[in-house]
Amino acid sequence: MASNNICARCLQRALSTPPRALSLPRRAFISSTSASSAAKPPSNIRRIHQAPRQRAPELQTSHSAQSGAPASPIRDRIPLPADPAQQPDKQKRVLLQPNNLFHSFTHSPAPEIRRRAAFLRQTAYCPHPDHQPHHAPHDPAHQHPNPAAATQPPAHVAHECPDCGIPVYCSPEHFADDYASHLEICDLLRQINEDDHDLLSGRFFPEFDYPGPQIDEAQVNLTNWDTLLYSREFPAINDERSMRQVTRLLTYPMTIGSVLHELSPYGLKDGLTPEGLRSLSALRYTLHPPRTGAGIDIKGLRPNPPPIRLFLLGARAESSLPREIWLQLANLFPRSTFHLILIGPESMTNRDAEFPLPPRTNSNPFGAIVEDRLGGQIKISTYVEYFHTLHEAQQFAPYDPYFDAFVLFHPGLGHPASSHEWAQTLPQLLETKVPVICTGYTDYDMRRDVEWVLKEGRGEVDMVMEPRENLFRSLRWDLNDAEPADVGCGNWGVWGFRGKRYEAREYTGKEGAVEGS
Incomplete structure (x- = not known):
């Protein structure tokens, strides 16, 4: 040195x-x-070589x-960077890779799915014919072949299929004996398994990036999901799983928009009835107003029509959707405003921490939760109450067929467990003469609701749309935790009805000649 x-x-x-x-x-x-020098306490006095x-x-x-x-x-x-073992995770760790999404429900790396597997074992029953039926099936296709020959009591599921990873039978013996019937839905259950793990994988979801309002120069194409996403300028989706994930959420606003839009794929040749065309024409006239030359100065002031009121009765999953999803409905109609009214006793389930229920006061007698800062085109109000209670109190009266519509997502009108809850509501819906748009999980679920409405309506029902498969149904299938063999998808079918309208005609004094009043 x-x-x-x-x-x-x-x-x-x-x-x-x-x-x-x-x-x-x-x-x-x-x-x-x-x-050694860094270990010493720093001094405020400047020294040489410091x-x-x-x-x-x-x-x-x-x-x-x-x-x-x-x-x-x-x-x-x-x-x-500090030691990774001591540094807290600032970003969510990627749990699963795209090529490693299939896992057993019981031994899943995601704790949410393990809890769901435990719930399945407590609620679902083995579908083997040797067991006595525990409850009526949701679909007649799953009816017990011979209840009199069943000798064993009902038993909960405990054995997982190695191909789909979901508990489906009570024992390996019953699984092997009834394997042929399980093969009918095994591939579908495996797809559900992978889709559930994909949502919890921690990956980035570019398919959930939504575009803004639709400009007038670029018309939307409502033929199917592909044309809709392309004409609305969604990010390109080249993966089937990503397509299933994005349609699972968008099916709610797009089902409404596909029925109410002037470019709707449903016409007189595609399920729409003449009475339905009359009802929907009134709504479309309001949803597509002509340009009035409005501006920001005093000369450009124009009166604005009231918002379109959409009453979503029996709200459950649709009430907890991200608000960006509902904004896509307003983006289809850039010159109209909407007021979504979510009504139902389950409309705030698992959302108490997000929006605590306000007290019921004279100014807010039913404790409504109002969200009005959603871009200026849409407002959402939530009522944790039955519709018949609000209707009897004249909370929303009067109803206007040019500005109002009812939407029922999977209402279960004809289901034995929920039909009694709609018995008082149905006459009130028919009384308003406002169109009611309904959906169903499966074809049987939808047609069961149609039969119940026609029976309970007692001739006071006009069909707005015949029951048919929804063009904008969810492409992702869902598992029924109470019955794994019963699978369905969101908004599989769509149909509509309203109260029968009677028009008075003036008698002119001549036989067979009438003139419209």
Whole structure:
């Protein structure tokens, strides 16, 4: 070490160092001295040979000394990453890769799916014919072949199929004996398994990036999902699983928009009835107003029509949708405004932490939750109450067929467990003479609701749309936790009805000649 390149103070310290330390290489010596100097408490008094900037923390310096990396002024000024074991996760860790989405429900890496597997084992029953039927099936296709021949009591599912990873039978023996019937839905259950794990995989979802309002120069094409996403300028989706995930959410606003839009794919040859055309023409006239030359100055002031009121009765999953999803409905009609009214006792399930229920006061007698800062085109009000209670209190009266419509997503009108809840509501819906749009999980679920409405309506029902498969149904299938063999998809079918209208005609005095009043 040349004495002309080092000051007297540093030379004295080097000479006083034990011989073993002098045998260290220069880089290790500099790192050790830096660590010792960094361990001392900083002083506010500027001393000779003290750097103008404060030294790096002790953890960073010791990390460089242990790794053997050369110490440099630049490295001391750049903060080094801490130990990954001690650093908290600032970003969500990727749980699963796209090629590793299939896992057993019971041994899933996602705790949410493991809890669902435990719930399945507590609620679902083995579908083997040897077991006595525990409850009436949701679909006659799953009817017990011979209930009199069943000798064993009902048993909960406990055995998982190795191909779909979902508990479906009570034992391996029953699974092997009834394997032929399970093969009918095994591939579908495996797809559900992978889709559920995909939602919890922690990956980035580019398919959930939604476009803004639709400009007049680019008309939307409502023929099917592909043409809709293309004409609305959604990000390109080239994966079937991503397509299933995005349609699972968009099916709610797009089902409404496909029926009410002037470019609707449903016409007189595609399920729409003459009475339905009359009802929907009134709504379409309001939803597509002509340009009035409105501007921002005083000369451009024009009266604005009231918003379109959409009453979503029996709201459940649709009430917890992200508000960006409902904005897609308003983007289809850029010159109209909407007021979504979510009504039902389950409309705020699992959302108490997000929106605590307000107290019922004179100004808000039913404790409505109002969300009115959603871009200026849409407002959402939520009522945790039955519709017949609000109707009897004249909360929304009067109803106007030009501005109002009812929407019932999977209402279960004809289901034995829920039909009694709609018995009082149905006459009130028919009384309003406003169109009612309904959907169903499956074809049987939809037609069961149609039969119940026609029976309970007692001739006071006009069909707006014949029951048919929804062009904008969810492409993702859902699993019924109470009956794994019963699978369905959101808004599979769509149909509509309203109360029968009677028109008075003036009698002119001539037989067979009438004139419209």
